[in-house]
Amino acid sequence: MTAPSPNPAREVALRVLTRVLGGAFASSELDRELKRGHLPGRDAGLATQLVYGTLRHYRRLNAALTPLLTSSTRDSTRAVLLAGAYEKFVLGTPVHAVVNEYVDLARGGFGPPGLVNAVLRRLEGLPDVAALPQWLEAELQDAYGSQARAVEASLLEPQPLWLRLTGEGVNALRGEGSEVEPGYGDVYRVSLSRPLGVTAAFKNGWAQPINPASFACVLALGEVEGRRVLDLAGGSGVKAAMLASRGAQVTSVDVSDKKIRPARQNMGRLHLKAEFVTADLTQTPDLAPADLVLLDAPCTGSGTLRGHPEIGLRLTQQAVAGMADLQRRMLSACAPLVSPGGTLVYSVCSVTRAEGPQQVERFLDAHPEFSPAPLPDLQVPVTTSGAGVLTMMDDGIDGFFIARLQRRG
Incomplete structure (x- = not known):
């Protein structure tokens, strides 16, 4: 047998x-x-x-x-x-x-x-070893204080599927047998009955995967309808798509031209439009300034540990320092792209001080023409962090640092 x-x-x-x-x-x-x-x-x-x-x-x-x-x-x-x-x-x-x-x-x-x-x-059992390196645990403690232990425990839980849905998307998914639960604003917690790519909601452009904390970076710009927005370090164009869905005239800029084609394809699926430009953002690109600028900078991703747990295996303090240097150069190069009186939102999916509050503090010291500005409702729980906020890294929400800066007119 x-x-x-x-x-x-x-x-x-x-x-x-x-x-x-x-x-x-x-x-x-x-x-x-x-x-x-x-x-x-x-x-x-x-x-x-x-x-x-x-x-x-x-x-x-x-x-x-x-x-x-x-x-x-x-x-x-x-x-x-x-x-x-x-x-x-x-x-x-x-x-x-x-x-x-x-x-x-x-x-x-x-x-x-x-x-x-x-x-x-x-093997008879597992030792009582922390889920994260000691230095990263210290960063979480610094970021979230008394809530840090709960945040760390939540990192061991499965990551929910978050979808930004239209009303048609909600109805279509439920009609196919998927569970659609309220989340944060238009971003829902979904348990699919079939692969996302074959759902009517996805194929018709009624659904876009995005974490509520990532969508909060879009909301941080405030009212964008009919306004020109520069989406800097736009990557695969998801935030550009969310901006366009809110009526913005978006120019998305990234150093990698390999990401432009899939970004355009996603825009087409969503029945949206945006301009895509390839440029090195450590130098000021040849673009007209805009009143609204989003720099969602490259980072270590420490705020996405639940969805990308392998980061915890590899991330080092040296890597944080190197990324912070890149962010500093990008912030400085992108500052001239903000029109006088305009708004710059700086965000990273990281919870380390060097990439978040310290980064903004250094930027404000070097650029006195900018000052912190109040954030609108981000639709997710946050805690104050320097001149910005950290989204609460719990309940499936990623940890994002977000700061809104105003340029003097």
């Missing part, structure tokens, strides 16, 4: 985890594997849970495994053991099922079956 094959969801998860341990990003690798494997919904959900759950609990899992391995252990073998330990201790999958399944996967090329069998049987 032939033994049953390992669950394909676990095999997908191990391929993704192996690449993530080698430096790849989980979301793009998982999307690629799920599209390639055509897994049914239940298996796709298990693969997603294994990837993100293992990464969120990585520090405890790795601390338990490290004494039993050598520095030469392959990433694929580590992936098998990390996922197996996650199932055994976090999900509570029966030990015999975990061992049998992951030993079979090891036989398929992920690692030595004997080692996997011995280690998974020998």
Whole structure:
């Protein structure tokens, strides 16, 4: 009698985890594997849970495994053991099922079956190790004070799917059997009945994935209808699309021309228009100044740890310092693009002081023609941080620093 094959969801998860341990990003690798494997919904959900759950609990899992391995252990073998330990201790999958399944996967090329069998049987528990490095825990404490412990605990929870929806989008998704719950303003918490790309809401341009904190950066500009807006470091153009949906005349600028085509395609799906320009924003680009400017600067992404837990494996204080230097140069270069009397919104999806309040403090010292201005309602919970605010990194909301600066007329 032939033994049953390992669950394909676990095999997908191990391929993704192996690449993530080698430096790849989980979301793009998982999307690629799920599209390639055509897994049914239940298996796709298990693969997603294994990837993100293992990464969120990585520090405890790795601390338990490290004494039993050598520095030469392959990433694929580590992936098998990390996922197996996650199932055994976090999900509570029966030990015999975990061992049998992951030993079979090891036989398929992920690692030595004997080692996997011995280690998974020998592990008796996970040590009490913090989910984040000590320096990053200190940053959270500085950012959120007495709420920092709750914020850190929330990082171990699954990330909800957030969609900015029109009324038609809400009705279409519910009509297809998806659960659509109120979130923050027009950004809803959604549990899909089918892949997003095949929903009527997505295909008709009634839905756009965006975190409520990211949408708050758009709201920070205030009333934009009929006004020209510069969307600087616009990336894939999601904020440009949200600005255009609110009636703005948007010019989106980014250093990478590779992002322009997908950004334009997304605009077309949403039945919106914007101008896209490629430019190095560490130097002032040849653009006419505007009354409204959004600089959503490149950052370390520490505010997106729930959705991108691999950041916690790699982020260093040196990387924060390097990113802060880039942000400083970009802010200085972009200041002349704000018309006299105009508004500059600076935002980053990071909770570190160097990238947020300290960055704005240095900018204001060097540019006395700018001063802090009150923020409008951002539709998400916030806490004051220097001259700006931090969105509360809880309930599935990312941590964004947002500051609104006014230029003297």
